[in-house]
Amino acid sequence: MRPLSEALGQVLAAPLAALTDLPPFDTSAMDGWALSGPGPWRLPTGTKGQDHPGILAGHGETAPLPDGHAVRIATGARVPPGATAVLRSEYGTDAGDGWLHASAAHPVVLGQDIRTRGQECRSGDQLLPAGTLVTPAVLGLAAAAGYDELPTVRRPRVEVLVLGDELLTEGLPHDGRIRDALGPMVGPWLRALGAEVVSTRRLADEADAVYAAVAESSADVVVTTGGTAAGPVDHVHPTLRRLGAELLVDGVAVRPGHPMLLARLARESAGSAGDPGSPGDPGSPGDPESLGNTKSPGNPGSPGNSEGAEPPKTTESPERRSRPARHLVGLPGNPLAAVSGLLTLAEPLLRTLTGRPAPDPGPAPLAEAVQGHPRDTRLVPVTFRQDTAVPLRFSGPAMLRGIAVADGLAVIPPGGAKRGAEVDVLDLPWSASATEQPSHRDQARQRTAQATDGEDISPRRARREAAQP
Numbered sequence: 001m002r003p004l005s006e007a008l009g010q011v012l013a014a015p016l017a018a019l020t021d022l023p024p025f026d027t028s029a030m031d032g033w034a035l036s037g038p039g040p041w042r043l044p045t046g047t048k049g050q051d052h053p054g055i056l057a058g059h060g061e062t063a064p065l066p067d068g069h070a071v072r073i074a075t076g077a078r079v080p081p082g083a084t085a086v087l088r089s090e091y092g093t094d095a096g097d098g099w100l101h102a103s104a105a106h107p108v109v110l111g112q113d114i115r116t117r118g119q120e121c122r123s124g125d126q127l128l129p130a131g132t133l134v135t136p137a138v139l140g141l142a143a144a145a146g147y148d149e150l151p152t153v154r155r156p157r158v159e160v161l162v163l164g165d166e167l168l169t170e171g172l173p174h175d176g177r178i179r180d181a182l183g184p185m186v187g188p189w190l191r192a193l194g195a196e197v198v199s200t201r202r203l204a205d206e207a208d209a210v211y212a213a214v215a216e217s218s219a220d221v222v223v224t225t226g227g228t229a230a231g232p233v234d235h236v237h238p239t240l241r242r243l244g245a246e247l248l249v250d251g252v253a254v255r256p257g258h259p260m261l262l263a264r265l266a267r268e269s270a271g272s273a274g275d276p277g278s279p280g281d282p283g284s285p286g287d288p289e290s291l292g293n294t295k296s297p298g299n300p301g302s303p304g305n306s307e308g309a310e311p312p313k314t315t316e317s318p319e320r321r322s323r324p325a326r327h328l329v330g331l332p333g334n335p336l337a338a339v340s341g342l343l344t345l346a347e348p349l350l351r352t353l354t355g356r357p358a359p360d361p362g363p364a365p366l367a368e369a370v371q372g373h374p375r376d377t378r379l380v381p382v383t384f385r386q387d388t389a390v391p392l393r394f395s396g397p398a399m400l401r402g403i404a405v406a407d408g409l410a411v412i413p414p415g416g417a418k419r420g421a422e423v424d425v426l427d428l429p430w431s432a433s434a435t436e437q438p439s440h441r442d443q444a445r446q447r448t449a450q451a452t453d454g455e456d457i458s459p460r461r462a463r464r465e466a467a468q469p
């Protein structure tokens with residue numbers, strides 16, 4: 001459990017059920033008078049004009065209001081028993097003779113401007129499902145519904161290791177060296193995906209340095225960048241072999257990003273002995289082994305070659321076996337290939353570890369034809385214009401110019417897609433639709449269907465229209 005003040009950005013470990021009716025009592029929605037029955041209404045002596053406040057917010061139950069009577073009331077105050085409506089101050093006249101009259105232009109309707117008890121929810125109603133990200137609005141709702149603290153899943157602790165001798169951390173490229181584009185990008189991206197990033201370290205292309213950094217990391221997830229291919233200084237595979245890690249994904253049929261990998265590290269490596277805690281301590285950690293079964297357009301590729309797929313023999317004690325596994329996500333060094341790995345490997349892993357539901361962004365039609373790879377799925381940066389996904393230029397594996405202005409990555413099947421073809425789009429964590437819960441999306445669809453007399457519209461359009469005031 002976490003106090004509300006510390007729960008922002010966490011994920012709910014259990015559904016949020018209302019601890020009270022909301023509103024908890026019949027409440028005046030306006031400043032004015034509480035009335036009983038048809039008017040004119042008798043005012044209590046001493047409440048004439050503004051000199052007597054009447055019933056104010058924050059007070060206990062008041063005396064019943066007899067038929068034909070009225071009493072001044074403030075917004076948020078408890079409506080007295082027997083009241084049948086509230087008349088706004090601008091719609092009534094207190095002439096000072098002890099009687100209140102409603103203006104002819106505003107005839108009183110039964111129940112008007114009274115928020116009835118339980119209008120928003122009844123005590124025990126489920127307000128939010130487990131797995132919901134705690135946003136500022138969720139904090140407000142939880143407080144209104146009676147919570148002082150929230151059951152949350154601990155965020156997975158992630159360490160980022162940036163590999164590459166050629167990388168500069170400042171200034172302009174020179175002498176064959178280039179700026180590190182992934183160090184500043186990957187940590188914040190993982191944070192947006194729900195991770196607690198404990199550090200981002202830059203490492204030289206040295207086998208022992210890479211081995212030591214991975215072996216000594218106490219993080220739940222190690223994310224490396226670069227060094228995934230088979231070049232002379234690509235140290236990720238050799239390190240994993242040296243550690244006896246199990247390769248769960250070793251390359252995918254996706255461009256860019258095809259050398260990305262996911263490995264399960266031995267539960268206890270040199271530096272992680274006795275590592276306390278786990279992403280799932282208080283909550284319900286998912287099982288990353290079921291990643292392939294999660295319903296997600298984020299897994300467009302199929303694991304390719306299966307080098308090292310033989311699981312290591314386990315001689316662990318039951319106590320050690322009960323500790324959660326640690327994982328390594330190997331992102332390719334080409335920057336857009338690394339983004340591809342963030343969205344298709346890191347995202348489902350972190351989502352599963354925190355028990356969040358799979359996104360269901362829905363397809364979008366392509367504004368233009370997109371050339372495909374002959375055998376592999378392509379991921380292409382797109383932006384949304386009206387209802388369509390517009391492919392962006394600068395989508396090469398080494399380029400970030402397209403993704404920097406994109407709303408998502410379109411999933412282009414092998415062989416390509418024609419103009420108008422409906423393709424899945426992987427949302428970026430900060431794109432509006434990525435932050436919606438499926439239940440909200442369904443409600444948005446329903447609301448929009450109501451607003452459009454059931455016209456069949458695309459889910460993306462439904463979401464956009466539902467977001468309009």
Ligand SMILES: Nc1nc2c(c(=O)[nH]1)N[C@H]1C(S)=C(S)[C@@H](COP(=O)(O)OP(=O)(O)OC[C@H]3O[C@@H](n4cnc5c(N)ncnc54)[C@H](O)[C@@H]3O)O[C@H]1N2
Nearest residue numbers: 164179180181182183226227228229234331332333334337
């Ligand atoms: N013979 C083959 N060579 C390569 C293949 C292949 O199939 N056969 N695949 C290519 C593809 S596709 C990719 S993607 C890369 C993956 O390489 P690595 O993960 O080993 O990454 P590096 O070799 O370290 O770097 C690749 C490229 O990216 C630049 N880079 C690396 N880190 C950063 C960074 N932090 N910021 C900016 N740029 C970075 C690096 O300078 C290289 O240009 O392998 C291909 N090769």
Ligand code: MOO
Nearest residue numbers: 256257258337397
């Ligand atoms: O697949 Mo590489 O990953 O084209 O950039």
